[in-house]
Ligand SMILES: NC(=O)C1=CN([C@@H]2O[C@H](COP(=O)(O)OP(=O)(O)OC[C@H]3O[C@@H](n4cnc5c(N)ncnc54)[C@H](O)[C@@H]3O)[C@@H](O)[C@H]2O)C=CC1
């Protein structure tokens with residue numbers, strides 16, 4: 001009897017359900033092959049949850065997330081919900097579930113498939129073989145800091161306010177995640193901050209230095225201001241191995257890094273918490289991209305970022321390395337064969353839709369499994 005893994009699936013909004021359907025097919029393939037048994041619960045988050053329940057993060061979703069071994073998310077948001085009050089917008093659901101599950105470490109690997117390196121608008125030697133890991137702090141910083149809000153002053157002037165706040169334990173725990181990862185990679189961490197302007201990130205830098213000196217003497221730690229880091233990512237991304245940064249800087253830099261891989265439709269992510277007293281560690285896997293309303297419902301979305309997020313789930317939550325390798329190898333073969341969704345299309349390649357990309361990956365998984 002195959003091992004049973006409880007997975008909460010949150011398709012979300014826009015292209016979320018479309019890309020998630022392709023992952024469900026791959027999950028089905030693994031089950032049919034006798035590799036694993038998934039107990040899947042489907043839940044609501046974001047706009048889909050607002051439409052059904054009036055709020056972006058229903059209690060049932062949170063309860064189901066806590067009862068599952070891992071959560072897989074499509075994306076949330078879209079113009080339909082743009083005019084809602086800020087606190088019940090779809091994105092609040094995503095921020096809420098991250099916070100409630102304590103998912104403070106967001107791993108966003110930018111790995112370039114060879115076939116896409118050759119198609120890149122950047123020089124081949126800049127991107128070929130690129131493999132960097134952006135470690136983004138996910139439950140603190142300016143996305144959560146208090147005070148926040150919009151208020152009207154006595155003279156009628158309106159004031160908008162958000163606060164960038166980090167405490168030393170928050171900085172140290174994300175620093176440890178980055179340095180532990182770097183110990184298994186190139187032993188290099190670049191901490192990205194804005195310590196020339198923001199006191200909060202002066203503390204960030206000081207704590208990273210302390211952590212490295214006290215606990216990770218083998219790590220080569222460097223520091224870079226975020227404006228320079230955004231430029232260096234495009235100019236010479238191979239100078240980086242692991243980057244560690246704040247919530248907002250990581251959000252922005254990872255979209256930049258997505259273009260090194262060819263498209264936002266190629267970048268997966270894992271959001272991880274700490275293990276509790278019983279050894280339970282919450283984990284949520286999601287593509288870096290959003291709900292892409294401009295292409296939603298048209299079979300145009302690239303499902304590979306979500307499929308690769310699922311392979312991260314297999315690796316990080318279920319220790320199913322061989323199965324993750326198989327899926328990634330299938331993707332590589334499909335890309336080598338010139339099969340492309342519109343976002344990674346190049347001259348001479350075969351343009352396909354979301355479903356056909358799923359078909360192609362499954363076909364290659366079949367072929368690989370047969371040897
Ligand atoms: N994790 C999440 O659920 C996120 C949600 N959002 C939300 O998504 C909505 C749209 O936000 P945008 O700023 O437009 O960002 P977006 O990431 O949804 O789209 C940016 C651009 O990339 C393209 N794109 C994104 N994913 C793609 C894919 N898989 N295949 C092909 N092309 C793809 C889109 O068509 C669009 O042109 C907003 O409501 C936003 O708040 C944005 C980012 C993350």
Ligand SMILES: CC(C)CC(=O)C(=O)O
Nearest residue numbers: 077091094095251288290
């Ligand atoms: C809450 C999300 C919309 C923030 C975001 O863009 C992301 O996590 O990548």
Ligand SMILES: [Mg+2]
Nearest residue numbers: 251252255288
């Ligand atoms: Mg983002």
